[in-house]
Amino acid sequence: MKSFKCGILLISCIVPIMLFSCGKNEKAIEENNLAGQETLENLDNSSTVSNKEESFKIDWQKYENQMDEEEKEDFQEYIAVLNDENTFYCFNWLDKDICFSEYLESIESEEQPEIAGVALVDLDNQNGKELVIHFFEGGGNYLILTRDDGKFYGTNMGERLFEELQNNGKYLGSGGAGDLYFYRMSIDSDGVIENKIGELHGIENEDGSVTDELEIDGKVTHNGQEWVDENYSDPVSWIE
Incomplete structure (x- = not known):
């Protein structure tokens, strides 16, 4: 009888120990599973970031190879910005210092951006030539970059607001059917100023014909088209 009681006592001591041990093991397994899941998530995120960074790598050499020596010198001034090694202050778009990849995100470029063309043109007769990049993303956007006092500045123009760019810096904006607005731009460390040169509107006559009225x-x-032909006959050559 005494031996039987000792056996019961021994079992009653062992069972809680086993249960406690099982609880610890289950907790350890759960923690390991969570840690493993977190590691996989981190790897996935890392892969996503890596893929995104890779998607923003652009072969700028392709464009530079099509430039003359003077254009190459100007283009090299901007290469640090284009490679995300330097930031630029973006006026009238994000209004802060950003890197090039942030700009691409702002125009909804999720993959390798589609570039319609690259041009170097002096828009305002100061600080050398601006770099203009025409993107298909976001319905069409133009990134305009300049440098002033060793820093970089830029702005964004929508597709219909920056058409027919000329070698003398003139461009036009479309206000819809029959409405055109003609501009020059000044861009430097003080900001962006659009100077309107004039505007043209299609005026419908009583007989149904339309006359171009230029101001x-x-x-x-009323000889609007003649003026347009004279002032917008020297478009920039886009490098594609």
């Missing part, structure tokens, strides 16, 4: 410096003329 320049407050003066109205």
Whole structure:
């Protein structure tokens, strides 16, 4: 009888120990599973970031190979920005210092951006030539970069607001069917200023015909197309 009681006592001591041990093992397994899951998530995130960074790598050499020596010198001024090694202050778009990849994200470029063309043109007769990049992303956008006092500045223009860019810096914006607005731009460390040269509107006559009415410096003329042909006949050569 005494031996039987000792056996019961021994079992009653062993069972809680086993249960406690099992609980510890289950907790350890759960923690290991969570740690493993977290590691996999981190790897997935790392892979996503890596893929995103790779997607923003652009072969700028392809464009530079099509430039003359003077254009190459100007283009090299911007290469640090294009390679995300330097930031630029983006006026009238994000209004802060950003890197090139952040700009691409802002125009909804999720993969390798589609570039319609690259051009170097002096928009405002100061600080050398601006770099203009035309993207298909976001419905069409133009990134305009300049440098001033050793720093970089830029702005973004929508597709219809920066058309027919000329070698003398003129461009036009479309206000819809029959409405055009003609501009020059000044861009430097103080910001971006659009100077309107004039505007052209299609005026419908009583007989149903349309006359182009052009206003320049407050003066109205009806030979609008002739003026456009004279002032917008030297477009920039886009490098594709």
